[in-house]
Amino acid sequence: MRTMRYGSTGLMVSQVNFGVGLLGRLKFGLTPKDGGRVLRSAFELGVNFWDGADFYGTHPHIREGLRGLDRSQVVVNSKTQATDRATAIADVERFLRELDTAYIDTLMLHGVETVEEFERRQGALDGLLACKERGLVRHVGMSTHVSTGPIMGVAERDSRIEVVLTLYNRTGAMLKGGTIEEHAEAIRRVYVAGKGVCLMKVLAQGDLVGQREEAIRAAVAFPHAHAFTIGFRDVAQVEYAVRLAEGKAVDVHLATRAS
Helix, strand or coil, X not given: XXXXXXXCCCXXXXXXXXXXXXXXXXXXXXXXXXXXXXXXXXXXXXXXXXXXXXXXXXXXXXXXXXXXXXXXXXXXXXXXXXXXXXXHXXXXXXXXXXXXXXXXXXXXXCCCCCHHHHHHCHHHHHHHHHHHHCCCEEEEEEEEECECCHHHHHHHHCCCCCEEXXXXXXXXXXXXXXXXXXXXHHHHHHHHCCCEEXXXXXXXXXXXXXXXXXXXXXXXXXXXXXXXXXXXXXXXXXHXXXXXXXXXXXXXXXXXXXX
């Protein structure tokens, strides 16, 4: 599948991002080895962009997925809930051990929904930037979870933030702080500012599964993002999304297997 240059980072990412959070204890209950097999199968389909986080508990799944692959060909994102410098640095060092990798491509402050929260977590951001200077992290960013409004202005203007993970779906489901039209414009400004933009909650945590084809096509067509993430269960679900991203038809057999 096609890849895009991820904002100003220089990283090349697949438009479909594998959201690894649901593979483990949060939903699907796959073991790291089984999850790793799904990730490697996704990579074979062209999905080289994987999204994790400390909270998800799926770093071991990503570690298993990386086994046998050329590390330089996979873009790994993770996130920390740290609020201070020391914890952020300790988190990064622990993540590297859990992932069994020398570096993490992009590392985000997890769930920054307000300007006030961003200010409270300046120490953690400083810690991530220190890790970037050491080569442990390639690029730094934040996820805005389900919020729009002033925090998107921070994402747009703060030069330390290189990549952003933010909500987008065709109905605006789960969005707080504004309309989906207002949020789409905020995302556009972040994108134009040269930030790497990845969309999340495309299926609104399952609420839009009944409209999944339309929801995925809406994410594919959104012009101001480089990628969108979905929490896949198995390779059939990955193949379904990849075919839609490539503009191809999905037959009934694949749609059934991916349901």
